[in-house]
Amino acid sequence: MRTPLVAANWKMYKTVRETVVYIKEFRSLVKDVDDVEIVVAPPFVSIAAAAEAARASNVAIAGQDLYWEKEGAFTGEVSAGMLREAGAGLVIVGHSERRAKFAETDRDVNRKVKAAIDGGLVPIMCVGETLEERESGQTLAVLDRQISAGLEGRTVDQVSSIAIADEPGGARGTGRTATAAQAQEAHAHIRGRVREWVGSAAADAVRIMYGGSVKPANARELMSRPDVDGALVGGASLDPRAFAEIVAGGRPGAVK
Numbered sequence: 001m002r003t004p005l006v007a008a009n010w011k012m013y014k015t016v017r018e019t020v021v022y023i024k025e026f027r028s029l030v031k032d033v034d035d036v037e038i039v040v041a042p043p044f045v046s047i048a049a050a051a052e053a054a055r056a057s058n059v060a061i062a063g064q065d066l067y068w069e070k071e072g073a074f075t076g077e078v079s080a081g082m083l084r085e086a087g088a089g090l091v092i093v094g095h096s097e098r099r100a101k102f103a104e105t106d107r108d109v110n111r112k113v114k115a116a117i118d119g120g121l122v123p124i125m126c127v128g129e130t131l132e133e134r135e136s137g138q139t140l141a142v143l144d145r146q147i148s149a150g151l152e153g154r155t156v157d158q159v160s161s162i163a164i165a166d167e168p169g170g171a172r173g174t175g176r177t178a179t180a181a182q183a184q185e186a187h188a189h190i191r192g193r194v195r196e197w198v199g200s201a202a203a204d205a206v207r208i209m210y211g212g213s214v215k216p217a218n219a220r221e222l223m224s225r226p227d228v229d230g231a232l233v234g235g236a237s238l239d240p241r242a243f244a245e246i247v248a249g250g251r252p253g254a255v256k
Helices: 018-027 044-053 080-086 095-103 105-117 129-135 139-151 156-161 180-197 200-206 216-223 239-246
Strands: 003-009 037-041 059-063 090-093 121-129 163-166 207-210 230-233
Touching: 003 090, 003 207, 003 239, 018 044, 018 059, 037 090, 044 059, 044 080, 044 207, 080 105, 090 105, 105 121, 105 139, 121 139, 129 139, 139 180, 156 200, 163 180, 180 200, 180 207, 180 216, 216 230, 216 239, 230 239
Parallel strands: 003 037, 003 230, 037 059, 059 090, 090 121, 121 163, 163 207, 207 230
Antiparallel strands: none
């Protein structure tokens, strides 16, 4: 039985002060949730403050990215060890914005997945086609390429412990969401490829999250599908109550 993983990706929003205020409010809203792994990924400068504010709660903290080297002359980058010491337990890798705006390649993502695992972090590896690739019928081929490249060299146990976030073209950042049936189809394909390439144990254990304009109104239907094991939430996660409702599966009245 896979525990759902619901993660907030704040991107470049919220100061350190705003982060602490949010975490203090949010942790009280989700304090009784015990069947979902809850994660918040603030900007790098707020990770330590977020971890302190979330101490002794059911909220874990993640980084939004990392570099694959442990240290060196890499201005502006952070390592897995730095994230761990600051209080992160997970890290987002290969987000669509990193791929599109910062020219990250599949090889880069592979090295970051390895660095995260070696550094004691759980990687949330993002995959997904662009809108143009979706419209030209390349969705499954793109998913295959990204999954194969991202997981290359990883063991069964390593793949079993990571999460894969599917960011479908046309849904992320647009306010439009793939239907629950479309999300299930893509996630079943991803799980099938993991089964084929890594094995049944890894396929049954790996969590596949949906990332594409998730909101309280659609969270319940999306996460009711058998191969949708949670969500990577962008804009809606900036409001603590909205994100708490998503964590609760969009169930009416679940957040007081």
